[in-house]
Amino acid sequence: GESVGLHLPTLSVQEGDNSIINCAYSNSASDYFIWYKQESGKGPQFIIDIRSNMDKRQGQRVTVLLNKTVKHLSLQIAATQPGDSAVYFCAENGVAGNQFYFGTGTSLTVIP
Amino acid sequence: GAVVSQHPSWVICKSGTSVKIECRSLDFQATTMFWYRQFPKQSLMLMATSNEGSKATYEQGVEKDKFLINHASLTLSTLTVTSAHPEDSSFYICSATTRGQETQYFGPGTRLLVL
Numbered sequence: 001g002e003s004v005g006l007h008l009p010t011l012s013v014q015e016g017d018n019s020i021i022n023c024a025y026s027n028s029a030s031d032y033f034i035w036y037k038q039e040s041g042k043g044p045q046f047i048i049d050i051r052s053n054m055d056k057r058q059g060q061r062v063t064v065l066l067n068k069t070v071k072h073l074s075l076q077i078a079a080t081q082p083g084d085s086a087v088y089f090c091a092e093n094g095v096a097g098n099q100f101y102f103g104t105g106t107s108l109t110v111i112p
Numbered sequence: 113g114a115v116v117s118q119h120p121s122w123v124i125c126k127s128g129t130s131v132k133i134e135c136r137s138l139d140f141q142a143t144t145m146f147w148y149r150q151f152p153k154q155s156l157m158l159m160a161t162s163n164e165g166s167k168a169t170y171e172q173g174v175e176k177d178k179f180l181i182n183h184a185s186l187t188l189s190t191l192t193v194t195s196a197h198p199e200d201s202s203f204y205i206c207s208a209t210t211r212g213q214e215t216q217y218f219g220p221g222t223r224l225l226v227l
Binding site: 045099105 | 116118146148154155156157158161205207214215216217218219220221223
């Protein structure tokens with residue numbers, strides 16, 4: 001499968017601060033991306049998605065930015081809360097279109 | 113909406129036995145289901161893609177005779193780990209999509225421990 005992301009980084013932020021989680025993808029033909037949140041021992045939970053014809057999409061407290069030139073995605077979480085502590089994965093659709101390949105994830109810890 | 117369940121949540125088995133994991137879409141028709149494996153502190157690795165009524169498509173390096181996938185209905189897919197060994201111990205997660213949609217909705221995962 002395609003390679004998305006590198007090693008598993010960790011990020012610690014103070015409660016109330018904004019968080020930025022980054023992801024690199026390798027397949028320039030990918031046209032759909034999703035950010036997932038995974039809490040310990042649970043399955044991934046959909047957060048927000050973006051298509052390649054957009055460079056920014058906003059949700060509730062979250063914003064995804066897409067830079068196709070450098071094949072980079074970021075997830076911004078505003079006013080981070082303790083409940084946001086989890087591992088965050090970006091995923092891109094595969095060559096076949098309906099498969100997704102996941103990056104290695106970023107572990108976010110929110111400090112109360 | 114878009115709820116996916118898995119059963120069992122946990123399973124412990126002896127080496128050499130086979131284990132079946134079920135994945136169900138509870139409130140939508142899952143035309144495509146996906147099976148992933150996740151080792152501790154690692155990402156999800158796609159194992160196979162299955163379309164309802166068709167044979168599963170396996171990712172490179174995944175043994176189809178060891179990981180049997182059946183997607184006989186629009187709401188149920190099963191993964192059977194045959195002759196399980198300790199190295200098969202992992203967190204197995206399924207996801208599902210419906211026709212015309214790309215977003216995958218994930219089940220809660222099944223933790224398999226092979227002794």
